[in-house]
Amino acid sequence: MPEPTTTTIDPHSLKQLRDRLAPPLQIGAVTVNSRVLQSPLSGVTDLVFRRLVRRHAPESMMYTEMVQASRLQYLKETPIIMEIDPNERPISIQLFDCRPDFLAEAAERAEVEGADTIDINMGCPVNKITKNGGGSSLLREPEVAAAIVKSVSSRVSIPVTVKTRIGWDAGEITILDFARRMEDSGAAMLTVHGRTRAQGYNGSANWDWIRQVKGHLAIPIVANGDIFSVEAALNCLIATGADAVMCSRGTLGNPYLVGEVDYFLKQGEFKPEPSLIDRLLCARDHLEMLWAYKGKRGIHQARKHMTWYAKGFTGAAELRKQLSLIETVEMGQALLDGAIGKLNSGEWWAIVE
Ligand SMILES: Cc1cc2nc3c(=O)[nH]c(=O)nc-3n(C[C@H](O)[C@H](O)[C@H](O)COP(=O)(O)O)c2cc1C
Structure with missing residues (x-):
């Protein structure tokens, strides 16, 4: 979709937004000079893709593809999906699993690899992952999720963050309680994808739940879901009041998007489009x-x-x-x-x- 060179968002809201998001994003002790993040995308956000995104968004936080913590136990070598460029900053290694001890051990390894933060995947809807207790199934096991955050935080010196969804299905939207538990357990930032596990990637993301989470918590909240353009990112940040926005499918074949959003937030105008x-x-x-x-x-x-x-x-x-x-x-x-x-x-x- 071609990007408009002017926006329909009223100038007053845009000015308020840019003023609000002008200070850096603070994730525990890690300072990030960008309010837009490149999401973890399994099979996509390898070191090569991140290099391309960083050409346009050198200051944005990026994530590895999700790495299975328990699998690391059997691997002496660092798996390719966990590799990061020596100079790539800021970078988060994302882990998934359900056992706090496996995750803590994997997180120690990720810290040695050079991660700036550890992100725990509590949102993946794929059956193969949820039936083993990982990804979004943790939304149904808040005690285990809390134990994971506590255990991982106790073993690494870098911030631990969580990425999750609003609930298991439309009848079980538990994000407010879940988010509070994550914060109380020591999570330094929470990314909320505004869909339920049952939705997969269908329907639209509900940004209003993200707004409610933001009103409920003190840690930074990252809004995620349906960001396919700069305009959508700005609307999402205004609607949710979130501290930052995360681009996902909008970056497929489009490693420019994160940089374009970052540019608008910093400069107040659209970056010229690539031909x-x-x-x-x-x-x-x-x-x-x-x-x-x-x-x-x-x-x-x-x-x-x-x-x-x-x-x-x-x-x-x-x-x-x-x-x-x-x-x-x-x-x-x-x-x-x-x-x-x-x-x-x-x-x-x-x-x-
Ligand atoms: C191909 C693909 C791979 C994904 N891999 C991951 C992953 O490894 N870790 C994760 O937390 N989310 C993963 N996600 C979810 C996205 O990060 C994001 O939360 C979701 O796509 C919603 O944002 P969107 O509507 O803007 O795409 C994946 C999504 C897709 C489509």
């Missing part, structure tokens, strides 16, 4: 970086990323089909170069989808 050709050049970089970092596996992972970038122009549907089949870095480069050539020559042109 379609800029986006395809970014896709090319992404492909080459994945190849350099992960080899053949990186190419397979690149397929989905490439199809997310290829949109908004005539010929995009056919290009996506071909990109989803690439076997080598050269195949991807040739397809992207061909598309860039056609956009340059006018054979393909922008369309508003």
Whole structure:
């Protein structure tokens, strides 16, 4: 969706918002000079993707993909999903599991790896995770969730944060009590995705529950859910009163979004949009970086990323089909170069989808 260059939000609300969010975000002892975060996305937010996001949002907090704490017990080497660049800051390693002792041990390891904060996943709706007691099933086990936060906080010197949903299903929205327990147990920040576990990623995120959580707690609250544009991020921050906003699916094939929101909050105006050709050049970089970092596996992972970038122009549907089949870095480069050539020559042109 093309970003408007002016906003329909009234200037007074925007000024109030920018004044309110001007000071840095304080997560325990960690100071972050940005009020927009890149969410953890399993299969997406690896070190390569985060490098791309950081080109535009160098000061924003980012997260690794979720790492299973109990699995670390059997691994001497650091798994690739837990790897972070030596200079990447601020960075949170996200862990999931249900046993406080496993999580505490994994958190110690994450601290050694260089994490600035540890985030505990209490929101994942996937059956494979919830049936083992992790992710959003912890919403139904608040005592265990509290024990996890206490146990992890006692073993690391960095802040421990929690990311969760508003409840298990529409009949069991427990976020207010749950959030309070997380704060009382020592969580330094809480991210709330405004959907229930039963919703998965369907329907819309309920920002009003996030507003209520914000009114209920003293620790910073991060609003999450349905942030697909700068305008949506600003509306969400105004509607919820949250301390920060987290972008998720809106960043798929779009590593610009976090930087665009950050820019607006800092400068009070929209950042010039990348052109379609800029986006395809970014896709090319992404492909080459994945190849350099992960080899053949990186190419397979690149397929989905490439199809997310290829949109908004005539010929995009056919290009996506071909990109989803690439076997080598050269195949991807040739397809992207061909598309860039056609956009340059006018054979393909922008369309508003
Ligand atoms: C492909 C995918 C992977 C995700 N992986 C994680 C994850 O590893 N950890 C986590 O806390 N949330 C994960 N999420 C949830 C998102 O971080 C976010 O909470 C959710 O997508 C809601 O925001 P949105 O409506 O703006 O996308 C994932 C979501 C998607 C779509």
